[in-house]
Amino acid sequence: MEHRLLGRSGLKVPVLSLGTATFAGKGDFFGKWGSTDVEQAKRLVDICLEAGVNLFDTANVYSTGAAEEVLGQAIRGRRDQVLIATKASFSMGQGPNDLGSSRLHLTRALDDSLKRLGTDYIDLYFMHGFDALTPVEETLMALDDFVRAGKVRYLGCSNFSGWHVMKSLATSDRLGLTRYVSYQGYYSLVGREYEWELMPLALDQGLGTMVWSPLGWGRLTGKIRRGRPMGEGRIWAGGAQGGPEVEDETLYDVVDTLAAIAAETDKAIPAVALNWLLQRPSVANVVVGARDEAQLRQNLTAVGWTLTAEQVARLDAVSQRTPSYPYWHQRDFDERNPKPTRW
Numbered sequence: 001m002e003h004r005l006l007g008r009s010g011l012k013v014p015v016l017s018l019g020t021a022t023f024a025g026k027g028d029f030f031g032k033w034g035s036t037d038v039e040q041a042k043r044l045v046d047i048c049l050e051a052g053v054n055l056f057d058t059a060n061v062y063s064t065g066a067a068e069e070v071l072g073q074a075i076r077g078r079r080d081q082v083l084i085a086t087k088a089s090f091s092m093g094q095g096p097n098d099l100g101s102s103r104l105h106l107t108r109a110l111d112d113s114l115k116r117l118g119t120d121y122i123d124l125y126f127m128h129g130f131d132a133l134t135p136v137e138e139t140l141m142a143l144d145d146f147v148r149a150g151k152v153r154y155l156g157c158s159n160f161s162g163w164h165v166m167k168s169l170a171t172s173d174r175l176g177l178t179r180y181v182s183y184q185g186y187y188s189l190v191g192r193e194y195e196w197e198l199m200p201l202a203l204d205q206g207l208g209t210m211v212w213s214p215l216g217w218g219r220l221t222g223k224i225r226r227g228r229p230m231g232e233g234r235i236w237a238g239g240a241q242g243g244p245e246v247e248d249e250t251l252y253d254v255v256d257t258l259a260a261i262a263a264e265t266d267k268a269i270p271a272v273a274l275n276w277l278l279q280r281p282s283v284a285n286v287v288v289g290a291r292d293e294a295q296l297r298q299n300l301t302a303v304g305w306t307l308t309a310e311q312v313a314r315l316d317a318v319s320q321r322t323p324s325y326p327y328w329h330q331r332d333f334d335e336r337n338p339k340p341t342r343w
Contacts, residue, residue: 001052002303004284006124007181008206009154013083015278015303017055018048018296019212019287024066034291041074044296049081051300057184057210057287059087059128060113068116076118085124085184085210086113087158089131101131103142110146126156126184130164136171144177156182156210162197169205182284183207189254189273189319190216190246195341196327199282203340208284214277215270217243219251222259222269226252250321257318261311267301274302276315281340316341 003012022034023041036044048054058071068086075082088109091099099105114120125146131139146152157165157180165183172179183202187194187209194209202209215221258269265272277286290296307315322328330337 005208006154006284007202007208008179009181009208011083011123011154011181013055013208013285014053015285016053016274016300017057017085017210017285017287018044018053019289020056020058020067020071021062022289022291023058023070024063026063026066030063030067033289036070036291038070038073040292041070043293044290045074045078045082047293047296047300049078053300054081055083055085055123055285057085057212058117059090059126060092060109060116061087061090061128064092065112065116068113072116072118079119083123084117084119085126085156086117086122087126087128087184088113089128100134101127101139101142102134103138106139106142106146110151114151121151121153123153124156124182125152125154126158126182127160128158130157130160136168137175140168140172140175140177144172147178154182155180156184158184158212159186162201165198165201165205165207181206181208182210184210184212184287186213186244187211187277187280187283188214188216188220189258189276189315190219190251191244192319192321193323195280195339196323199280199340202282207282209282210285210287211277211283212287213243214274214286214288216246216251216273219246220255220258220270220273222255222262224251225255225259253318254315257314261307261314264311265305265307267305268298270299271302272307272315274299275305275307276312278302279307279312 002015004015006013021030023036025031025035056071058068060068088106089101097104143155155178169179185194185198258272262269262272274286277283288299290299
């Protein structure tokens with residue numbers, strides 16, 4: 001398993017991590033994603049550790065805390081072998097202070113996550129979304145206190161706009177506070193908006209990217225093909241709820257190209273899609289999900305080989321879309337504003 005430094009930190013992470021949004025499967029939303037129980041989770045952790053994948057990504061909002069509980073039980077007795085990433089900010093109750101990134105909410109959220117996970121520290125703690133009502137100074141000072149208290153090792157942010165990230169980093173630098181070292185964001189062959197601003201920002205500011213939903217909310221598994229009925233899976237079960245829309249022809253064109261390259265490389269379609277991401281600038285880790293052992297083992301085949309430059313170019317071309325303003329305009333000034341990758 002290849003390991004990469006996570007941004008401007010000394011932490012090395014495997015290029016693949018296991019996401020736990022399928023754990024527990026409580027509630028209408030997460031129930032469509034999966035319902036992995038403790039015994040199944042233990043088996044998935046076993047397979048990951050055997051393959052050198054020791055980073056497990058979760059969030060307090062997944063199944064309203066139940067996913068953290070399942071992960072905590074699955075890693076019991078081997079905490080020293082794993083890295084845990086979890087998140088806070090989204091609503092965990094009905095009260096006015098049960099959400100956001102205030103010191104009050106984050107302190108309670110972190111302590112609750114530690115209890116559910118059965119640990120006394122989090123390796124990587126993400127703000128799951130930007131809270132515009134709480135001063136960034138309050139959020140970052142609270143997070144810095146968590147690091148100084150030994151409850152958190154490293155900090156990250158997720159789903160922030162570019163200016164949210166930059167404001168936070170500038171504030172940390174101004175006040176001498178612990179900086180975010182990672183950005184976790186949506187990025188896939190059917191969702192390349194990350195490249196427009198967040199990727200250049202990550203490279204400029206030294207943030208290691210962790211990619212979530214690398215298969216486009218389950219659209220790039222190969223089950224959705226031109227002229228074929230949709231096979232059972234997350235999309236079939238309604239699991240695209242809350243995700244970005246993708247035009248059918250766009251998806252079919254991308255999957256057709258993935259299928260052709262999968263045949264050339266003797267790999268599965270998802271493995272090709274994941275391998276493409278692992279070659280993108282700023283990407284340190286790709287979070288893969290798995291409803292069962294077979295899906296996990298298939299996703300693990302994304303490492304240990306590399307797409308050719310010609311194959312990457314074909315995937316780039318078929319998935320490229322005209323960016324929104326001002327990014328389409330900035331493309332004409334590449335000689336003074338070079339982009340890390342063509343979009």
